[in-house]
Amino acid sequence: MKEEFIISAYSENHIGLLNRITIIFTRRKVNIESLTVSESALRGISKFTIVVREERSRVENIVKQIEKQVDVLKAYFHTNEEMIFQEIALYKVPTQALMESDQIERMVRKHNARILEITKDYTVIEKTGHKEETQELFEGLNKFGVLQFIRSGRVAITRSANERLSEFLAERDALLASIEMKSN
Amino acid sequence: MTAPSKEFMEMKQKAMQITGAEAVIRSLLEEGVETIFGYPGGAIMPVYDALYDFDKQVRHILTRHEQGAVHAAQGYARVTGDVGVCFATSGPGATNLITGIADAMIDSTPLVCITGQVASPLLGTDAFQESDVVGISMPVTKWNYQITTPEEIPTAIAQAFYIARSGRPGPVVLDLTKDAQFGKVDFTYKRCEKIRSYVPEYPLDKESLKSASDLINSAKKPFLLFGQGVVLSGAERELQEFIEKAGIPAAGTLLGLSALDSEHELNTGMLGMHGNYGPNIKTNECDVLIAVGMRFDDRVTGDVKRYARQAKVIHLEIDPSEINKIIKADIAVLGDAKKSLRMLTRLVKRQEHTDWVNEFHQAADIEDEKVIQKDLFPVKPGLTMGEVVRMSSELTNNQSVVVADVGQNQMAAARYSKFSKTRSHISSGGLGTMGFGLPAAIGAKIGAPDREVVAFVGDGGLQMTIQELGTIAQENLPVKLVVLNNHFLGMVRQWQQLFFERRYSFTEMVNPDFVKIAEGFGIPGKQVTTREELKVAMKEMIDNPGPFLLDVLVEKEDNIFPMVPTGASVSDILLSAEE
Ligand SMILES: Cc1ncc(C[n+]2csc(CCOP(=O)(O)OP(=O)(O)O)c2C)c(N)n1
Secondary structure: EEEEEEEEEEEOOOOHHHHHHHHHHOOOOOOHHHHHEEEEOOOOOOEEEEEEEEHHHEEEEHHHHHHHHHOOOEEEEHHHHEEEEEEEEEEEEEEEHHOOHHHHHHHHOOOOOEEEEEEOOOOEEEEEEEEEHHHHHHHHHOOOOEEEEEEEEEEEEOOOOHHHHHHHHHHHHHHHHHHHOOOO | OOOOOOHHHHHHHHEEEEEHHHHHHHHHHOOOOOOOEEOOOHHHHHHHHHHHOHHHHHHHHEEHHHHHHHHHHHHHHHHHHOOEEEEEOOOOHHHOHHHHHHHHHHHHOEEEEEEEEOHHHHOOOOOOOOOOHHHHHHHOOOOEEEOOOOOHHHHHHHHHHHHHHOOOOEEEEEEEHHHHHHHHHHHHOOOOEEEEEEEEOOOOHHHHHHHHEEEEEEHOEEEEEOOHHHOOOHHHHHHHHHHHOOOEEEEOOOOOOOHHHOOOOOOEEEEOOOOOOHHHHHOOOOEEEEEEEEOOOOHHHEHHHHOOOOHHHHHEEHHHHOOOOOOOOOOOEEEEEHHHHHHHHHHHOOOHHHHHHHHHHHHHHHHHHHHHHHHHOOOOOOOOOOHHHHHHHOOOOOOOOOEEEEHHHHHHHHOOOOOOOOOEEEEOOOOOOOOOOOHHHHHHHHHOOOOOEEEEEEEEHHOHHHHHHHHHHHEEEOOOEEEOOOOOOOOHHHHHHHHHHOOOOOOOOOOOOOOHHHHHOOOOEEEOOHHHHHHHHHHHHHOOOOOOOEEEEEEEOOOOOOOOOOOEEEHHHEOOOOO
16 A cells, blocks of 8 residues: 655765665656755755655665665655654745735635735745645635745654754764674 | 975975876775776776886786676676776766676676766766766666765775675776876875765674574474575585584575585575576475575566465575565574574574475486486487586586576576586676676686686677677687577577467577687687587687687577476476476
């Protein structure tokens, strides 16, 4: 059964790694629903957040393949329940529509969205939330004609207290020190 | 004494600097590299120029095509266990390496390939002979990296070797811009010992080893599968001690074959599509299946839904991503095979499973009667691939390094060679690359100059890299080439016969006179067509101190059996076309 999973991978900040990670999906014909890359709380370490709809066993294998990449430090996968996540959406509507009735303004309030910029021609509205929520606002606004729309990739954070990676890095150092390599 | 002037210090400093190109060669020397396979060109010329001064320390083999260089480097790596090194220029030179790199990736062969690249200001401008080598090679390398400054060279090379040879080995590509080769650098070298984001192998998990040994101790019908992981970790002795103590029959994958003496009483042969009858059917009868350093390739498992369902599976494996990838393991032991097996041997009880082992012998007798006798002592006048291979094995006391190309010749070489030493069987397993055999034999001979190297190649595969006869001639390498010549793309023809109603669509080949071609390269050769001539000619080949090509005309429409047809279960293995 396919479900939605959030994969998060931590890597060294190296050129080409995004490509190395995405081809793991391409090769298996797994569609990436969304992808976000940014710096993590730790300097020099990037964090990839990738959303897929797949069978759990396939996701397990993909995560192992991601982790196998030399420059990747650690990769996890989670169900939506295990994470707090958000996406951000921007909507551009004609300012005239905003002027003609108060419906758009009410919608903005109801959805906890906010207005970023108003010009003579257009108004830009911003909303963060889950995809269904940003979509719902889109449907609403579109009755007045949305001129432009964009939704970001998902950002997600675990429900545990601290960045797991810091503990992980300490463990990693100990692990590497403990391995007696064949060459010595 | 007055302090030396600033200018003097700067001059002295300059004098200690070397070019990036020289830093490449010095770094390779620091890694113990003795042989480089390669082909020059504009974008790698500074490196080649630097190499000119080091001809006493490193041997460079000029192949006739970059594909030849990379396959030779693979052959070298497989026979020595060291990293194979090759050089190529940018663009077409680099792309010609890709097939071999892909082959090395899937067969876990350690390679460091250094490709020239256009100068960094030209990157991305579609400059002459520019190609995105880092991008192209990404899916088929364990790691790759583009070097654009001379300062990066020593560190990148140290990391490349560390990554290529540690853990589960694999190919690495370093793409080196021309300006990085020309630039100057203060050279100091430090071998790489760890990389934070890379765990080459995990420490042994004692608990899983304990559960594995409990399971093995209670097994009635245990069966062990060994793969190339055993060879890569140097665990041949540990494997033998383990199966002897626990009394477990064993079978090898194509790439694992020479890890255990073919004559060992617990060695039951080869697994897989054209493997032996016993190991295939017994996979579906054993109660505990112990897989060591192998990855359940589909050529080994056949239909996974009908593979070893009855058995508890124990998987000893260094690469975490292989565990549960294809066959779910009841007990997974992550780690190096040598260490795992050593520990496991201590934990298991001494046992014999005489009746169970005998079942393998009975299966072997059936196969012998239905397949092997027909191959080795044919009643037809036409020569079989099997008898040619077996004769070579006998004449070299099962001591030669057997290299095979791909196709029927490969399966005959694997089935009918006997191996008494490890690292004696070199073949393209995962990718199945035709054209691999001849150049791989070159690398194998250079890596093991004191061993007889016999390569079996088909008439099709030979013609994919036949130009490497030039390399053999130039280096006067005593490689023995046996062409199993059936005037067909034999393996494809076999499938056409069995599964496409004998519609032999474009598999028949009009071949040149291979002996004359060899002669043109200054390599002696002989063609044989009859059984009587075969032994004499083969002796002549082996006694000849230099290279030799033996063109053996074999039966045109012979088939390789047994066979597990695609999609069938390993227990549905066929012994003949009539079944
Ligand atoms: C580069 C490449 N192209 C195509 C194939 C598909 N293929 C597998 S076996 C085979 C026939 C090999 O014929 P030949 O070299 O004459 O050897 P034989 O099977 O007759 O021993 C072919 C075409 C391949 N393995 N590799």
